[in-house]
Amino acid sequence: MEYNFKDIEQKWQNFWQKNKTFKADNQSDKPKFYVLDMFPYPSGAGLHVGHPLGYIASDIYSRFKRQMGFNVLHPMGYDAYGLPAEQYAIQTGQHPAITTEINIKRYREQLDKIGFSYDWDREVQTCDPKYYKWTQWTFIQLFEHWYNKNSDKAEAISELISIFEKSGNTEINAASNFEEKFTAQEWQQMSEKEQQETLMNYRLAYLSDTMVNWCPQLGTVLANDEVVNGLSVRGGYPVERKLMKQWSLRITAYAQRLLDDIETVQWSDSLKEIQRNWIGRSEGAAVSFEIKDSEHKLDIFTTRPDTIFGVSFMVLCPEHELIESLTTAENRAEVEKYVNWAKNRSERERQMETKSVSGAFTGAYAIHPFTKEEIPIWISEYVLAGYGTGAIMAVPAHDSRDFAFARHFKLPITQVIAAQNEEIIPTEKWEDSYDIKEGICINSDIINNLSVEDGASKIIELVEEKAIGKGTINYRLRDAIFSRQRYWGEPFPVYYKDEMPYMLNIEELPLELPEVDKYLPTEKGEPPLARAKNWTTKDGYPLEVNTMPGFAGSSGYYLRYMDANNENEYFSQEAVQYWQNVDLYIGGAEHATGHLIYSRFWNKFLYDLGLAVKKEPFEKLINQGMIQGRSNFVYRINGKNTFVTHSLKDQYETTAIHVDISFVENDILDIEKFKQWRPEFETAEFILEDGKYICGWEIEKMSKSLHNVQNPDELIEKYGADTLRMYEMFLGPLEQSKPWDTKGIEGVFRFLRRYWRLHFNDEGKFEVSTEKPTAEEQKILHIAIKKVKDDIERFSFNTAVSAFMVAVNELTDAKCNNKEILENFAILLSSFAPHITEEIWQMLGNKESISQADFPKFEEKYVVENDFNYPVSFNGKTRFMMSFPIDLDAKSIEAQVLEAPEAQRWLEGKTPKKVIIVPKRIINIVT
């Protein structure tokens, strides 16, 4: 009987679905194991072969864990809100919900065809009101909490109010930018609105005027991780800075915990490093400089307080609030000109020209806190509004940017740090700044001769004494802007009364997304939800018209899977106590700074509330590599419609043209298909080699425009899902990027057919032997058991596939059709190739699904060898092999080796200086 993968795969996919084979129970005596895939955004293009790579790996691991006796939670769902569906809606008028539903259906079909062991009863879709009810619910909780730095956790706003009533805000230590102090009495005298405005400075979800990344083409603001090089990640449109009233999440309150707990999870070093960089902790000092003839103070942040005696000017960012009041009359025109120029530059321009120096002098002077010298205050765009205080003390001798600025505007440069016993060169002769991180302080008054480290702590001590500064820690991480001026996202559960925002009652959730006539902003420039009719509460208060960003729905989805159908709670305590957190999370590295930071924050907040039970959501995380495309090229002779084969192309002037890979097999072009591809090629002529047109090739990104996209459906049609699954794993290590090359898939297909044939006799009839397995058969099996188990446990799926091939080759050579052996081998293979093994398992007489079988136990006794075939080397070079019993002592081995005729030949009569014998490894003779 032939291996008919089509029937087999259909049969078992139906069986699994009908019997809910992979349904996970929230109650079990078994240990739990939670395997999660990063859920996909269902795009219109469907899945290509790169998407399932991680899904296949996690599926193998899930199936393996079930056979190892775990209760496995392996769910799947859809990150269904997103820009493409909305852009499409804007163009066509089709409701994004319809597009999304169609795309989800297509995704589901494609996923089903690959044979994944998901518990589909737990599916979530972020755009489903039953799901986003809990996204809205969490937002309300964030609004109702503040961050107490003393207890280092989120606490209820109601408690904060009672503190305010008792002692104002003088005693609290909260995560907030609000610096004014008020007493209990002052609090009580505030109006309702004033109180609400005050509280807004403490809430973890807060509304404020913020500098945002505004993307005019997308008509929305974007979070920092959604902008790269001044362009939007989605679409690549320019982004500008703009001050807008926006919802933000106070993720910065969690910066230190997000940083610290990176140490506790098993993620790749590179990913941990990306997160650390994104959080960007730096230690230093905040120092307040007095300003000459002014009541204002200039606050700066520096990581190098030890260089304070090298300050020769101060620099403010062009957005700095003191510019207005500090600028002197005679400098005003210049300053205004500069500020305007800087303001109108796009983020992109600004980032492109980081080398050019620009700036303006305010005419004002700061007073050095130690020397009392006057220090000119300048403005330049090289100081960023978003970092520290937006103002710096410039130490040109030891900072390259300050140095460039000082040289350009002819400002003094004073060296204050030097290496021990170093010859001092006057700074006028320097060509660059001296960015030294170790050394001793010079020209520095009271800290002279101290080390950099001691100098810094001395200065911090002194400024604290003078009450003009303190040691501080600064983070690069910004609060997450949470409003989007788009239609296709979660509505905020917020209404406005007296222009202050209030939360809906929990009972009113979910607040469902309303219908609108168009998916565009209103004429007044309000977001699309402003078009909705009756977009108010029952009492007529207007509802929020912004929607939540893409990361809202994906931040807590892993928790919802634990109890996906619970209508009363986000998830029950019973469910979370059992499932805890994700044991294995697999997905792409592109989420390193977005999703993975936000969901860690989300989880920590829910942890503070006593809902989540683990500090970190994802215990182990693996980033699967990208699958690159293999493009094919044809070479057109310039100015002609003639194409020349790859090996002859250098004899002509040619242009390489991407050709669709579906016309090409083994780099040989199907000329007829190519001619039909485009009208212009119909009359094309070809210069061949050996009667064939051979295409050139290159490894590139897999993309529609490069005509190199491999679609899994076609491959499943041709080879079946089991072959696709195994081939994707066989390609190479999971975490490495690798090109997709269909050539090798035949080898895996051949392997499965050879495996199938083990169970059939020469007449093609199913026939297995029920006799006792031979020692040889047991050995082949048990070597495979050990290898496959070890490989799966260390996520080395490619080498496991190779172990299967070795075993099947050996079983074929041994003409093995032993039932016991084949039964165990089927279990081994079933996590990789679930369909074919279910079929064989059934043919072998089993009634239950193979996924419920126990993973075979490795038994040492079947693989022990009596002899070891030693490589005998001379001076490290292997010369011949010689077999010895394993328990033979080194002395006897040495004596026998040296007597061997082969050894005599290599010794050439010399006496060996040394003989090294490593048992079961090697014999090395040194001459």
Add this chain to the structure above:
RNA sequence: GCGGAUGUGGCGUAAUUGGUAGCCGCGUUAGACUUAGGAUCUAAUGCCGAGAGGCGUGGGGGUUCGAGUCCCUCCAUCCGCACCA
């Protein structure tokens, strides 16, 4: 510029503690079976060499009886961050 990763046959890769470099698969070559082969099977296949043998894990150097693996140095490629004070 800073940080991270990777370099092994024609190609994808393997070598888990420093111990036989190239497992497995693709491709290629030759052969068998066949009306046919894009089915199946057999054999060969790192490079040089007729052979003996020599050379080989990005380059150079080192440690070691022994290095793909450890150390130093240089080069190349990829990814992330980038005026972060």
